[in-house]
Every structure is written in C-alpha cells, then in structure tokens.
Amino acid sequence: MSQPDEYYITKVLEGDVASFSYLVDRYQDMVYGLAFKLLRNEEDAEEMAQDSFVKAYRSLNSYRQQSKFSTWIYRITYNGCITLLRKRKLEVRSMDEQQLTDKDEAQLNAQLIEMDKALVEKLLQEAMEKLPELEQVLITLYYFEEQKMEEISQITGLSESNVKVKIHRARKKMYDLLHQSYEEGIFSSV
Template sequence: MNPKDDHYYIDQVKNGKLSAFSYLVEKYRDMVYGLSLKMLKNTEDAEELAQDTFVKAFQSIGTYRGSSKFSTWLYRIAYNGAITQLRKRKVELYSLDEQRLSDQDELDIANRLTEIDQEALAGSLKKAMATLPADDQVLITLFYYEDQRVEDIAQITGLSESNVKVKIHRARKKMYSFLKENLEEAVFNVL
C-alpha cells in the first residue's frame, strides 16, 4: 500500500499504531478548521470544533468502512458538530428569497464580471458570501473552493443531491443580487 494513501494510515491506526493518526490530523486540519470557521464564524468555537472532530474521528475510526473518501467522512463529522453547536445557540437560518434570473443571465454576468478588477471582485465576493446563511456558505465553499462533488456534499450534509444543487443555485443567485447592488456601477458599465 502506498504510504501516502489515507487508507494506509487508517489501517495503521486500526491495528494499534495510534501515532499514525497524526498524519491524518496534519493533512486535514486546515480543511476541518476552515469548514468549522465558515459555519460558526468564531475562531475559538472553530478551533474547539476542529479538535472535537478529530477526537470523534479517532474514537470512531473503527466504523470507517471506506465506502466514501476519508475527507468526506471527516467533513460529515465536522458538519454535524457545527450544526449541533448552531442549534445550541438557537441561531435561525433564514430561507432564501426566490430570484428571477435565468441560468443564461448568470453565465453572461459571470463572463462580463471577469473584466472587473479581480482584487475588488474578490473582496466583494467575500462580502456576498457573508450575506448567506451559514449552511449555504458551507455549500458554496465545499463546491467552489474545496472542489467537492455534489455527491460528496450530499453525503457530508445529509441533503439529497438535488437539494444540494438547488441550494447552491439559490445561493449563487443571492450572491448575484448582492453583487449587483454593491457593484452596480462596475456591473452596469460591463453590461
């Protein structure tokens, strides 16, 4: 087995070589912390959740069957932990308003926005992401920034694949509306 393969280290841990788990922690700590921070929006809570995620993963490694990628399994643990913390805080997640914008319109706008100063656009995208509910931010992050497939996101979040697609689509529309309002001059100059 290739020593770089996650399954090699997982098997090592299952066979009693507990120090092999440190490789998995090192490899996935930024990913888990990033997801935790996106959802909880607090560095201390995110650090605590990341630690809890690895503790739970270590304690449950015997139940990992390998039917999905280890990163997906780990994301699922972190996601569930974040949802639990958010429920404890009694944070309400608001549904998105429907927007009347076709997919072709989105594509046209996206193509034209590439002409806008990339640095200004990156800052605006960050602000647009902040307007989304935490669960939608996670979906956008997983899909666009972490390059996770819809199938993997569905496993991580417990949502159906079609629900993941719909939520990502709606989140993109909401971000578009924010960008349109806040970059109105730049967007309409491009149009």
C-alpha cells in the same frame, strides 16, 4: 512521499496511534475552514476542529470506507457544528427560489472580467459572508473544496437534489449582491 488515507487508517487500527497525525495534518485546514464558515468564530472553530478529530479517532473502527475519509471527517464536523448552533438556537434562514438565467450570468461575468482580480475576490468574499451559514458551507464545499454533490449530500445529510437547489439559490443570492454592488457604483472606482 505521502501515502493514501487508507494506509494511515490501517496503521492506526493496527495500533500505530501516531499515524493519525498524518490525517490531522492533511485535513486540519479544511475541517477548521468548514467549522469557521458555520460557527463564525475562530475559538469555536478551533475547538470544533479538535473535537471532530477526537471523534474521528475514537470512531475510526466504525469508518467503513464507503466514502472518502475527507467526506467522513467533514460529516463529523458538520454535525458537530449544527448541534452547537442548535444549542445556541440559531436558525438557518432561507429565501424564495429565483431563477438565474444564462444571460444574467453571462452579463455578470462580462462585467467581472473587466475588473481587477483583487477587487473581484474582495467583492465575492463580501457577498459570500452575507449568505446564511449553510449556503456558505455548500458554496465552499462545492467550489473551493471541489466536493461532488454526492459527497456534499453525505456531509450535510441533505438529499442531492436539495443540495443542488440550495447551491443554485446561493449562487442567485451572490449574483444579486454583486449586481447590487455594481448598480451602486462600487465597480466604477476601478
């Protein structure tokens, strides 16, 4: 049976270096996924994931358990990716905020319900890939990794209100992209 993160952290701090492998096993897919969303390159994402765990291991004595270990390791990974992206002089783009009404969302949901699930997943993935990297990360953390706004704020260094606005904007962009696909008749082939 698996122990909570705190158990392994304590074991590592007491000198049982091998216990860190349990934390790596538990979070390696999530850390790699976050790095890949930001860096969009398998090799860079693998390297960043390794670097993140090395940094976490070396800094484990400074981890104060004020947030979950997953939030802390996400933060390390996020910061590493942003540093690398800045070195590459890539800029995160933004769009003007637009309102997504409940009616718009309900209409889209009704259309999506009628479609094949595999096609929906494919279209959602394509729409997500068209979002700026930061928005992809926010959507991934919130909807797929089920992180709370507070945790996402800690991971990204953005204020909670800024996280909410950016997630709202990303949802609006995805809605627009899906709606555009619908208008172009992509959905009619179902």
